Amino acid sequence: MSRAEQFTRAILDARLPVPDGLLDGAQQPAGRRFSVYRNNVAVSLTEALHQGFPVIAKLLGQENMDGLAALYLRAHPPTSPLMMHYGDSFPDFLEGLEQLSHLGYLGDVARLELALRRSYHAADATPLDAQHLGTLPPDTLLSSRLGFAPAMTVVRSAWPIHAIWAYNTRADAPKPQPGAQDVLITRPEFDPLPQPLPPGGAAWIALLQAGETLGTATEAVTSDFPDFDLSAPLALLIEGLALTDLSQ
Amino acid sequence: MFDRPDRSPRSNRLPDAAGVGYKPQHFQAILDAPGTVEWLEIHAENYMGDGGRPLAQLRHLSQHFPISVHGVGLSIGGEAPLDPAHLARLKHLVDWLNPASFSEHLAWSTHDSHFYNDLLPLPYTDDTLARVCAHIDQVQDTLGRQMLLENPSSYLAFAESTWAEPAFLHEIARRTGCGLLLDVNNVFVSATNLGYRPQDYIDAYPLDLVGEIHLGGHDEDADDHGRPLLIDSHGAEVVDPVWALLDYTLARSGPRPTLVEWDTDVPDWVVLEAEAARAAAALNAVKVAA
Numbered sequence: 170m171s172r173a174e175q176f177t178r179a180i181l182d183a184r185l186p187v188p189d190g191l192l193d194g195a196q197q198p199a200g201r202r203f204s205v206y207r208n209n210v211a212v213s214l215t216e217a218l219h220q221g222f223p224v225i226a227k228l229l230g231q232e233n234m235d236g237l238a239a240l241y242l243r244a245h246p247p248t249s250p251l252m253m254h255y256g257d258s259f260p261d262f263l264e265g266l267e268q269l270s271h272l273g274y275l276g277d278v279a280r281l282e283l284a285l286r287r288s289y290h291a292a293d294a295t296p297l298d299a300q301h302l303g304t305l306p307p308d309t310l311l312s313s314r315l316g317f318a319p320a321m322t323v324v325r326s327a328w329p330i331h332a333i334w335a336y337n338t339r340a341d342a343p344k345p346q347p348g349a350q351d352v353l354i355t356r357p358e359f360d361p362l363p364q365p366l367p368p369g370g371a372a373w374i375a376l377l378q379a380g381e382t383l384g385t386a387t388e389a390v391t392s393d394f395p396d397f398d399l400s401a402p403l404a405l406l407i408e409g410l411a412l413t414d415l416s417q
Numbered sequence: 418m419f420d421r422p423d424r425s426p427r428s429n430r431l432p433d434a435a436g437v438g439y440k441p442q443h444f445q446a447i448l449d450a451p452g453t454v455e456w457l458e459i460h461a462e463n464y465m466g467d468g469g470r471p472l473a474q475l476r477h478l479s480q481h482f483p484i485s486v487h488g489v490g491l492s493i494g495g496e497a498p499l500d501p502a503h504l505a506r507l508k509h510l511v512d513w514l515n516p517a518s519f520s521e522h523l524a525w526s527t528h529d530s531h532f533y534n535d536l537l538p539l540p541y542t543d544d545t546l547a548r549v550c551a552h553i554d555q556v557q558d559t560l561g562r563q564m565l566l567e568n569p570s571s572y573l574a575f576a577e578s579t580w581a582e583p584a585f586l587h588e589i590a591r592r593t594g595c596g597l598l599l600d601v602n603n604v605f606v607s608a609t610n611l612g613y614r615p616q617d618y619i620d621a622y623p624l625d626l627v628g629e630i631h632l633g634g635h636d637e638d639a640d641d642h643g644r645p646l647l648i649d650s651h652g653a654e655v656v657d658p659v660w661a662l663l664d665y666t667l668a669r670s671g672p673r674p675t676l677v678e679w680d681t682d683v684p685d686w687v688v689l690e691a692e693a694a695r696a697a698a699a700l701n702a703v704k705v706a707a
Contacts (some may be wrong), residue, residue: 172575173496173528176537189574193640194612199573200641205447205648209535217534244618246531250503290466291603293473299631319467359470 274328288361291320296410311384316414320356355409369394370402430517431674435697446686453697458485483517494525520565540575553593567598570649571607583621590593600631606647624670633678
């Protein structure tokens with residue numbers, strides 16, 4: 170077994186003995202000196218998970234989050250040196266844990282936090298001139314297709330994930346009420362902004378992203394959601410500087 | 418081998434002055450009140466996103482300060498070939514930023530496609546030497562520039578090592594044309610942990626190849642026998658014996674770009690700036706003496 174193989178196995182599994190041939194300065198076995206590496210790996214990855222999922226950490230409490238981080242780093246060691254992506258598989262991991270199955274919303278809240286992080290690091294884009302949009306005749310607007318900024322994304326959920334997120338990040342947010350919530354993330358400048366979408370909004374944006382015109386997407390969504398009004402989600406996209414392109 | 422004559426460590430454009438490891442919470446304070454800080458260092462991996470605030474801040478800072486790009490994820494000592502995707506990301510960043518310096522570590526962090534987010538140690542053998550040199554050749558060829566290689570903090574030694582660390586680093590530099598980043602806190606930590614005099618390490622070290630010096634804080638623990646075990650944490654002030662080792666080094670090397678690292682429990686800017694001022698004073702002392 171190579172040195173790297175010995176090291177990584179013993180780092181991830183503290184029950185394994187310290188690899189042979191590791192010494193202190195007096196040519197004696199290194200013993201607990203090896204624990205420095207075990208500890209560095211565990212502490213740095215636990216810290217990265219706390220930073221990446223602050224709301225999950227708050228919901229679970231420090232101690233539970235530390236315990237989960239220890240399980241997670243062994244089940245899914247990072248596959249990239251980019252810590253900004255650490256935790257890609259954490260939502261699925263949370264949903265797979267029997268002992269957390271009574272907290273069904275955790276996975277989707279983690280997906281929201283992951284999406285916020287991705288939005289933060291997404292490429293910059295020049296937004297569409299909102300004034301120009303306002304001068305278009307309705308027929309022209311409805312026959313238009315939209316391009317979206319890379320920092321824009323939608324997270325759909327059967328749980329009130331925006332309300333849960335807000336309640337745990339803002340002092341003035343109301344207590345979450347039951348119900349499904351789809352969340353639009355835009356990045357008006359540098360800080361991602363999550364906002365709840367009205368019913369039908371997520372499907373409408375998905376159709377627009379697939380290249381449908383505003384008219385076609387709105388018509389399709391209105392058949393399922395008779396009260397759907399494109400002006401509300403369109404305003405969120407414009408104000409969030411999430412539109413980059415308009416073509417016929 | 419990389420073309421040596423055109424890219425000696427001294428042709429790096431970092432000034433022989435004090436710098437600090439950049440933390441985003443200090444962005445405005447650095448611009449408003451840099452004090453003695455004349456250059457900044459960033460961790461490459463934190464700027465490998467596609468856009469947003471990190472790259473916007475870096476672009477702005479690079480208009481005011483020389484920047485050193487310090488990699489922590491390339492795994493130069495890894496047993497497998499370097500990750501081509503990561504090397505490509507690094508090239509993209511270096512081409513975009515055109516930094517004054519690029520440095521990495523004599524360590525490994527990736528094995529079997531998993532990344533361990535720590536600088537793990539290497540046995541100093543001929544096999545390791547050949548592998549590290551091949552990886553450094555690849556990095557320098559890809560980036561089209563010389564890199565600096567940093568000495569690690571050691572907590573243990575390998576029975577199979579046949580090289581002393583200073584000679585090992587010297588040989589890597591001789592074969593590849595890379596320069597060296599001398600972390601004097603790491604020297605102090607390793608010397609304490611492995612039972613030698615840090616001054617002996619400096620005396621054996623090829624100081625003419627040093628393109629940059631690092632300083633940082635460490636934690637104190639103990640090993641199984643109750644002997645001190647120092648842990649490189651970058652989470653505290655630099656201790657007096659490490660400042661003394663800096664003076665010892667600078668007296669022999671002459672002034673070099675000297676950086677204070679503080680990565681965990683990051684303090685207010687004034688605290689970090691005061692550490693940089695102490696480094697600047699040490700540099701001034703040798704400039705005056707010369």
